[in-house]
Amino acid sequence: MLSSLLLLWILLRCADSFSVRVPPGPVVVVRGATALLPCEFEPDLNISQLVVTWQRGEDARVVHSFYYQRDQLERQDSDYKGRTKLNYSELPKGNASLSITNFGLKDAGKYLCTVSNTKGTGKGELQLVYAAVYSEPRLSIHLKSSAVMVQYEMEGYPRPEILWLGSGNQNLTDHQEVSSASDGGLYYLKSYVTQNSAVNLTFTLKNPTAHQELQRHVIFSYDENIQNSSTSVVVLSVLCVILLCSTVLLLWLYCKQR
Structure with missing residues (x-):
């Protein structure tokens, strides 16, 4: 009886000590870049019982799943098809970081990393912020x-x-x-x-x-008097045309009277 209670106490302590760690603050990702979502946990060299699940925090859509020592993408949301990747060599070291290629506005938001292995189960939530550098004005x-x-x-x-x-x-x-x-x-x-x-x-x-x-x-800079000068030129041109026409008309009348 005592040994059973001791074993239970040890298991509970191990479960309490298991933690999943993600960045406490927002992670900014630039448009079109590959986003890295950090997630660390208490490692176990034997990953046969390791389960890693990445989901959207807002609606629980599946972003990426890993168990039975391979990716399980049957339930992966269509928005992430062919865009997500885990670093398998890092999993035994306690690193379940996920990469998402071609990051866009619709990818911004909350992400939940849930990890389970022989040492326990835990989860952590992080925030991805989208930004795009402004083009040359x-x-x-x-x-x-x-x-x-x-x-x-x-x-x-x-x-x-x-x-x-x-x-x-x-x-x-x-x-x-x-x-x-x-x-x-x-x-x-x-x-x-x-x-x-x-x-x-x-x-x-x-x-x-x-x-x-x-x-x-x-x-x-520009000459504010250009417009007035231009107007004067136009007015002068019109007056010249009128004068010329009047002169021609007078000559025609004179010739006709003769």
Whole structure:
């Protein structure tokens, strides 16, 4: 009786000491990269009874399963077909980390790693965060009748921090349009400012999730009197044409009277 209680106590202590360890904070993965989901457990060199299951934390979809010393992918969710992999040589060392290729927006979220072997059973949950580096901003300058509009367009994820500064470091941030994320997992951003005189601007974009910061300077000057000069030229040309026509008409009338 005493030996049975001792054995039970030992088993309970072993079960209590068994742990599955995953990163405590979010793991950021860039669009298109291979995501590595770390998961460590109390190792057992004999993996004949090892069971590893990766699932989505939100809806328990099966991402990857391993037991009977091989992958068991019959119940794997279709979104992960051909994209997941365990490092088999690391399993006896207590490493059940999973890799997911071609990471996209729909892959972001919670993942649950459940491990069971002769030493016990445990689970750990981690968070994957999706990010996409913003493309090189495309500059366009639009001249209007009384102003100049400077605009940048780019794609990335998530919504960035935008700042426009004038030559005196005054904040000119005004208009920006951000469309919904596309199927490719990107936001389309259009940001612009309007100036009534010569342009001397600094554009800054920050994407903290992807550890990205872009800064571009725009200097553009134009002659504000061009429009008035052009108008004067047009008016003068019209007057010359009218004068010429009047002269011809007078000559024709004179000749006709003669």
